[in-house]
Amino acid sequence: MSHNTISLNKQRQPLDHLDSVWLFGYGSLIYKTDFDYLDAKPACIYGWQRRFWQGSHDHRGTPEAPGRVLTLIEEPGARCVGMAYQVTPDTFEHLDHREKNGYLRVFTPLHWLHEPGETGGVVYLASPDNEAYLGPASDAEIAAHIAKSRGPSGPNSEYLLKLAQALRDMNEQDEHVFAIERQLLALSP
Template sequence: MSHNTIALNQQRQPLQHLESVWLFGYGSLIYKADFPYLQCKPACIYGWQRRFWQGSHDHRGTPEAPGRVVTLVAADGARCVGMAYQVTPETFEHLDHREKNGYLRFFTELHWLDGFGQEVGVVYVASADNAAYLGPASEADIAAHIAKSQGPSGTNSDYLLQLAQALRMLSEQDEHVFAIEQALLLQLEQR
């Protein structure tokens, strides 16, 4: 599958018939809501874990030297915390462009972190069959990759550090993200 998924998302999952849609963000969407929304609240989804296994050719890297950003991978018993935004269907024109690098939209059940309810929402997931997928590596190797990557949206290091800070603000302990953050900070100190 191509890493530009704009047309595929719009064809597979038209949303114009809906009044509003909940969007679940688990990466930069947690801390960078560059779109209008009706409301937002902390949420989680079950059966998925956040992993720095997706290449970024368009934001935190280039086609010649992609950065590494997060995607979700299925994992029994896992829980992934993020932010949910209630948006109008028109907002997906911007979001589909922002998340075009291999991510497909799926509906999933969102659970509010305050424990009061749930809602069906949309999440973008980049699976192993897209052209930008980089796959697993050790935390040290991922950190080294992130340390040298940069793209039109800034450094890959900034993406990782902002995500780690946003997760702390949500009181979320994500061992994968925090291990890569620690490895990155050690590498940056040694420069």
């Protein structure tokens, strides 16, 4: 599958018939909301965990030297905390462009963190069959890759460090993110 997924997302997941949609963010969408939203709440999804296994050719890297950003992988019993944003369907014009590098929209149940209940929502996932997928590596290898990567949205390290801080601000422990952050900081003089 091509890493530019804009038209595929529009084809697979038309949303025009809805008044609003809940979007689940687990990476940069937690700390970088460059879109309008109607409401925002901390939420989680079950059965998924964050991994720095997706290449970024357009934001935190370049086509010649992609950075590493997050995707989700299935893991029974796992819980992934992030932010849910209630948005209007026209917001996906911007979001599909922002998340075009191999990510497909998938519907999933969202569970609220600080109140009972759940709702249906959309999450962007980059599966192993997209051209930008980099796959697993050790924490040290991922940190070294992130340390040297830079793209139009800035240094790849900024993505990691801002995410780690946002997760701390939410009182959320994510061992994968924090282990890579420790490795990255150890590389700095």
